[in-house]
Amino acid sequence: MNKIIILLISVVMMGCGNDPKQKESAGSQELQETHEHHETAETSPPSKTLSPYTSAMAMIGDAHIHIDYSSPSVRERIIFGGLVGYNTVWQAGAHKATWIETDKNLIIDGKALPQGKYGIFVIPGKEQWEVMFNTRWDQHGKDDYNETENVLSLSVKPVELQEIQESLKYEVIKTNGNSxxxxxAWEKVKIEIPFQVGK
Structure with a gap:
């Protein structure tokens, strides 16, 4: 008799555990949570790019000059001598190397930069900067930088800015007809590279 009672209790308990209404309720709750999760993910605002791509360009004489670069911000950091070390090669921007394209020959520091497209690399220093125009313009950072592929190099003296330049900024400025x-400029440093349009 005791065995029959135990068996009946077990059957009743198993029946309760398989109640279709309970299953349906649990399934609905799970579906609702999933939907809410997707809804939250879809409506989240996109994250802001910290170093957006931008460009600088100008017509100087009959030359069209275009610079393409990724512009990082200072964000309360020490940049030169900190994030960007002194006496080390830097791709003059964030992410991919900064590049310049000119459809005419340029004369820079008395040397010819033939028309074409070049990566810009620099070596910052406290008193002097080295600027290099390199044939390998399409590269990430300075990973594949090779000094032997420089077409033109020059030294420039950095200028100290009175106010912080928050975002890295390039400009191509006309000084007269063909020059x-x-x-x-970035942080509290600015460099200038004068040039003339060649014939």
Missing amino acids: GVITM
Whole structure:
């Protein structure tokens, strides 16, 4: 008799555990949580790019000069001598190497930069910067930088800015008919690269 009672209790308990209404309720709750999760993910605002791609360009004489770069911000950091070490090669921007394209020959520091597209690399220093125009313009950072592929190199003296330049900024500025200057400013430093349009 005791065995029959135990068996009946077991059957009743198993029946309760398989109640279809309970299963349906649990399934609905799970579906609702999944939907809410997707809804939250879809409506989240996109994250802001910290170093957006931008460009600088100008017509100087009959030359079209275009610089393409990724512009990082200072964000309360020490940049030169900190994030960007002194006396080390830097790709003059964030992410991919900064590049310049000119459809005419340029004369920079008395040397010819033939028309074409070049990566810009620099070696910052406290008193002097080295600027290099390199044939390998399409590269990530300075990973594949090779000094032997430089077409033109020059030394420039950095200028100290009175106010912080928060975002890295390049400009191509016309100074007269066939002459101009390429400037790069970031943090409290600015460099200038004068040039003339060749014949």
